[in-house]
Amino acid sequence: MKRLFLVFSFIFLLSSCDNSSTNSNLRLYVFDCGSIKFQDISNFGLSNNATQVRELFVPCYLIEHKKGRLLWDAGLPLDIVGKGVITVRPGIEQLYKVSLLEQLQSLAVHPDEIDFIAMSHMHSDHVGAAERFTQSTLLIQEEEFEAAFTNVSNFPVFDISNYQELENNKRVTLTGNFDVFGDGSVIIISAPGHTPGHQVLLLRLKNYGPILLSGDLYHFVKSRELQAIPAFNTDAEKTLESMKKIEKIINTEEATLWIEHNLELAKSLNLAPAYYD
Numbered sequence: 001m002k003r004l005f006l007v008f009s010f011i012f013l014l015s016s017c018d019n020s021s022t023n024s025n026l027r028l029y030v031f032d033c034g035s036i037k038f039q040d041i042s043n044f045g046l047s048n049n050a051t052q053v054r055e056l057f058v059p060c061y062l063i064e065h066k067k068g069r070l071l072w073d074a075g076l077p078l079d080i081v082g083k084g085v086i087t088v089r090p091g092i093e094q095l096y097k098v099s100l101l102e103q104l105q106s107l108a109v110h111p112d113e114i115d116f117i118a119m120s121h122m123h124s125d126h127v128g129a130a131e132r133f134t135q136s137t138l139l140i141q142e143e144e145f146e147a148a149f150t151n152v153s154n155f156p157v158f159d160i161s162n163y164q165e166l167e168n169n170k171r172v173t174l175t176g177n178f179d180v181f182g183d184g185s186v187i188i189i190s191a192p193g194h195t196p197g198h199q200v201l202l203l204r205l206k207n208y209g210p211i212l213l214s215g216d217l218y219h220f221v222k223s224r225e226l227q228a229i230p231a232f233n234t235d236a237e238k239t240l241e242s243m244k245k246i247e248k249i250i251n252t253e254e255a256t257l258w259i260e261h262n263l264e265l266a267k268s269l270n271l272a273p274a275y276y277d
């Protein structure tokens with residue numbers, strides 16, 4: 001009788017584990033999608049004395065969930081891949097060694113197998129490979145779509161030639177936060193200001209814990225300390241509100257913030273094919 005009880009207890013334990021760990025299969029892969037070097041960082045709302053950092057990392061991320069795959073941010077333009085250090089403007093250099101597509105290939109993932117694609121925003125260092133994901137459903141805030149596609153002539157920070165084809169993708173137009181897989185493990189959070197529909201990503205990883213991918217809410221660690229607003233920012237007031245909102249979420253969730261462009265952080269991370277879960 002006692003043994004029977006133990007067997008039942010064990011089965012119950014197994015089944016309850018299965019029900020509660022909705023995020024147990026969640027994986028986050030980080031890819032090197034280039035880097036950018038600046039001689040002068042005053043465009044980021046920082047004095048050149050504020051930090052010694054002059055180089056930004058450009059990441060792409062793949063999120064694997066049992067219900068599908070999400071690509072978050074699509075890196076620098078693919079046409080600079082393998083060309084060494086490119087001077088894009090005086091004082092600004094970019095480098096992109098191995099394309100995102102090739103890196104995905106090493107995981108045996110084809111672009112057509114990515115169910116969703118979402119960019120933190122539509123600036124050129126976040127949309128590089130986006131047009132290659134023609135089968136993915138685009139998750140974009142209504143304000144971002146309006147500014148980056150419909151009304152782009154009023155938004156010189158966007159270059160539609162970098163991502164125009166995305167207009168043909170299936171699309172879910174968002175008006176705020178969005179639970180991508182419906183179980184609370186992958187949530188797009190609206191954080192407007194840097195661009196009209198800027199967004200960040202909250203992942204509730206089982207082993208690593210909650211993690212927040214910043215988009216360009218902050219570019220440098222110093223930007224967070226000083227609440228620095230870049231010159232190429234759409235709406236300073238909304239950006240400050242978003243910073244407040246996101247800091248509150250980081251506190252409540254006890255989440256780790258990954259400032260996406262932070263090169264020092266990137267150097268400490270295990271890039272794909274390694275993953276965080």
Ligand SMILES: [Zn+2]
Nearest residue numbers: 123125126216
């Ligand atoms: Zn950026």
